[in-house]
Amino acid sequence: MAMLAELFRNLRGLGRVPARRWRGTLGVAGWALVSGFIIPPQAATPATAATSLPAPADGQLTPNSRRAYAEVLKLRLGPARELLRLELASTPTAPAPLLVANCADFVELVVSQDARRFSELEEAQEARLAALDKAPASALRDYARAEITLHLGLSQLLFQHLVMGGYHLRSGYHQMQNVVQRYPAFAPARKTLGVCEFAVGSLPEGYHWLLRLLGFTANVDTGLKNLALAAAQPNDFQTESQIYQSLIRESYYKKPEDCLRLTERLVAQQPDNLLFAYLMMSVSKRQHNGEAALAAYRARPTGAGYLPVPxxxxxxxxxxxxxxxxxxxxxxxxxxxxxxxxxxxxxxxxxxxxxxxxxxxxxxxxxxxxxxxxxxxxxxxxxxxxxxxxxxxxAQALNPILTRARLQCDGGYNQQALITLRSFRVSPTMLWRDRIEEPYRRARAFQGLGRLDSAWFYFERTQTVAGPKAPYYFAPQAALQQGYMAQNVGKNAQARFYFEKALRYPWHEYKNSTDAKAKLALRELR
Missing domain, CATH: 1.25.40 (Serine Threonine Protein Phosphatase 5, Tetratricopeptide repeat)
Known part of the structure; x- marks a missing residue:
C-alpha cells in the first residue's frame, strides 16, 4: 500500500533523535499515507525514464478483490471487508483477497495508530502469510507474501516491536527483490521495490548503521526507475504507483506540477475518495496554497463507511x-x-x-x-x-510579528506577511534568532510572490546575519532555497554551491530533512 512510503519518509524526517536512540516509532502522520509519494508517468530525467514491460502472464486481482481494493483506496474499509468476506471464505488461500484484506488492516493501523488494535491485526497478518504458504506459486502469490511481510514489519516497528519488526522488514524487502528477479514483467512488485529502494537510498547517514544491520542496499536512481516502470505499465496498482512517483518529485525534488495535475484529476474522477481529497489537501498545503487546501478539507467526503482520519x-x-x-x-x-x-x-x-x-x-x-x-x-x-x-x-519568547508573518507565508498569504513585517524593528536587546529570522521571512514572502531578486537578496542577508554556526534552520533553509532557484534557471554550479552550503550547517531543528533534500538535489545535478 501507499503507506509504505510514508513510513519510510517519516524515518528520513526524524528530528533531533540520535540514531542510537531510534525506537522504531517511525512517526507516521497518523493517516498521512501520502504525504510524500505520487507521480504520473513522465518524460523524465534518466533516473526516472521508463521502458515498457512485457505483459505479465498472471498476477491480476480478481474482479471482486479489485472492487474491494478500490474501496480501500477510498478509505472505506468496512465496505471493502464486506466485499472480501465471501471470497475469503470460499477460497481461503487465494492471494488476491488475502492481499487486499491485509491492505485494509495495514491502512487502519497506520491511520489510527490505535495500540488496542495492534495484537488482533498482527495475528491476522501472520495468518494470511500462513495461508499463502499453502497456495501454488505465482507472481501474485509471491508478491502478496512479500507485501504482507513488509506490512507486518512496518506495523511492528510502528508499535515499537523492534526485533520482529526489523526481521520482517528485512525479509519482506529481500522477498520483493526476488519477486522482481523471478517475474520481471510483474509491475506491482517494481512499485513496492521502487518505493523501498528510494526510501532506503535517501535515508540520512545517521541511519546507515541500521541499514547495514538489516542487510539493506539500495540506490535512489534504481528505485525511481522501478517506480516509473510500474507507473507506466497498466496494472491493478498503477494509480498507486503514479501517486508515489509524483509525490517524490513534489516533496523531494521540488517539482510539483505533475503532482498537482494528477491530484486534481483523481479528485475530479472520484469525488467520493477520501484518500484523494487528503492528497489534494496535503499537496496544496505543502505548496503554500492555504485556500485550496481548506477548500479540499471542506469538500472531503464524509459519512458512514469511511475510516475516521483525525x-x-x-x-x-x-x-x-x-x-x-x-x-x-x-x-x-x-x-x-x-x-x-x-x-x-x-x-x-x-x-x-x-x-x-x-x-x-x-x-x-x-x-x-x-x-x-x-x-x-x-x-x-x-x-x-x-x-x-x-x-x-x-524557553525564549516568540516574536509576535515574526510568528504571524511565518504563519501567513506558510498559508500563501505572502502580501499580508510583508505588511505584517513592516512593523518589525530591531532593538539592542533583540534575540539573535529573531535577527536571523526577519530577513528569512521577507525572503520567503517575496519568493511566494515570484519576486525572486528580492527573495535572493534576503536569503543572502539571512546567511550573513546567521554566520556559519547559528543553531537555527533559517540559514540552511535559505541556502537550500537558493540552490533550487539556481537549479531552476540552469545555473548548476551555483546550485551545487548552495546545496553543499546547506549541508555544512550544524544541528538545527530540520537538519535531517534539509540534508536529505540537499543530497537528492546534488545527486540530480550529477
Missing part, C-alpha cells in the same frame, strides 16, 4: 492558523487530540494550540495551559514534535 483535523488547524482564524484552529486541534489514538503530533498540536491562544488574545492562564501540554510525556521523534519540544525547553 489527522485531517490537525492539518485543518494549521491551515486556519495561517489564515488567522484562531478560534476555529483551536477547535480543530482539540478535535484531533480527542479522537486520535496515536502518540505522534500531540506536542505539535499543543504548540499550535498555544499559538492560537496567544495570537488570539486569550487569557494568560489559557495560553500557559496549552504551553505546558507540549511537555507532557510522549515521543518527539518527528520533526514537528521535536520543534515544539525544543521551543518549550529553549
Amino acid at each position: 489527522y485531517l483535523h490537525h492539518m485543518a488547524a494549521d491551515l486556519l492558523l495561517y489564515k488567522g482564524d484562531y478560534a476555529a484552529s483551536e477547535r480543530e486541534n482539540l478535535a484531533f487530540l480527542r479522537d486520535f489514538k496515536g502518540l505522534h503530533y500531540r506536542k505539535d498540536a499543543a504548540f499550535k494550540l498555544y499559538l492560537a491562544a496567544w495570537l488570539g488574545g486569550q487569557p494568560v492562564v489559557s495560553v500557559g495551559r496549552y504551553r505546558e501540554q507540549i511537555n507532557r510525556p510522549g515521543p518527539s521523534d518527528v520533526e514537528e514534535d521535536n520543534y515544539a519540544q525544543h521551543y518549550y525547553h529553549e
Whole structure:
C-alpha cells in the first residue's frame, strides 16, 4: 500500500533523535499515507525514464478483490471487508483477497495508530502469510507474501516491536527483490521495490548503521526507475504507483506540477475518495496554497463507511492558523487530540494550540495551559514534535510579528506577511534568532510572490546575519532555497554551491530533512 512510503519518509524526517536512540516509532502522520509519494508517468530525467514491460502472464486481482481494493483506496474499509468476506471464505488461500484484506488492516493501523488494535491485526497478518504458504506459486502469490511481510514489519516497528519488526522488514524487502528477479514483467512488485529502494537510498547517514544491520542496499536512481516502470505499465496498482512517483518529485525534488495535475484529476474522477481529497489537501498545503487546501478539507467526503482520519483535523488547524482564524484552529486541534489514538503530533498540536491562544488574545492562564501540554510525556521523534519540544525547553519568547508573518507565508498569504513585517524593528536587546529570522521571512514572502531578486537578496542577508554556526534552520533553509532557484534557471554550479552550503550547517531543528533534500538535489545535478 501507499503507506509504505510514508513510513519510510517519516524515518528520513526524524528530528533531533540520535540514531542510537531510534525506537522504531517511525512517526507516521497518523493517516498521512501520502504525504510524500505520487507521480504520473513522465518524460523524465534518466533516473526516472521508463521502458515498457512485457505483459505479465498472471498476477491480476480478481474482479471482486479489485472492487474491494478500490474501496480501500477510498478509505472505506468496512465496505471493502464486506466485499472480501465471501471470497475469503470460499477460497481461503487465494492471494488476491488475502492481499487486499491485509491492505485494509495495514491502512487502519497506520491511520489510527490505535495500540488496542495492534495484537488482533498482527495475528491476522501472520495468518494470511500462513495461508499463502499453502497456495501454488505465482507472481501474485509471491508478491502478496512479500507485501504482507513488509506490512507486518512496518506495523511492528510502528508499535515499537523492534526485533520482529526489523526481521520482517528485512525479509519482506529481500522477498520483493526476488519477486522482481523471478517475474520481471510483474509491475506491482517494481512499485513496492521502487518505493523501498528510494526510501532506503535517501535515508540520512545517521541511519546507515541500521541499514547495514538489516542487510539493506539500495540506490535512489534504481528505485525511481522501478517506480516509473510500474507507473507506466497498466496494472491493478498503477494509480498507486503514479501517486508515489509524483509525490517524490513534489516533496523531494521540488517539482510539483505533475503532482498537482494528477491530484486534481483523481479528485475530479472520484469525488467520493477520501484518500484523494487528503492528497489534494496535503499537496496544496505543502505548496503554500492555504485556500485550496481548506477548500479540499471542506469538500472531503464524509459519512458512514469511511475510516475516521483525525489527522485531517490537525492539518485543518494549521491551515486556519495561517489564515488567522484562531478560534476555529483551536477547535480543530482539540478535535484531533480527542479522537486520535496515536502518540505522534500531540506536542505539535499543543504548540499550535498555544499559538492560537496567544495570537488570539486569550487569557494568560489559557495560553500557559496549552504551553505546558507540549511537555507532557510522549515521543518527539518527528520533526514537528521535536520543534515544539525544543521551543518549550529553549524557553525564549516568540516574536509576535515574526510568528504571524511565518504563519501567513506558510498559508500563501505572502502580501499580508510583508505588511505584517513592516512593523518589525530591531532593538539592542533583540534575540539573535529573531535577527536571523526577519530577513528569512521577507525572503520567503517575496519568493511566494515570484519576486525572486528580492527573495535572493534576503536569503543572502539571512546567511550573513546567521554566520556559519547559528543553531537555527533559517540559514540552511535559505541556502537550500537558493540552490533550487539556481537549479531552476540552469545555473548548476551555483546550485551545487548552495546545496553543499546547506549541508555544512550544524544541528538545527530540520537538519535531517534539509540534508536529505540537499543530497537528492546534488545527486540530480550529477
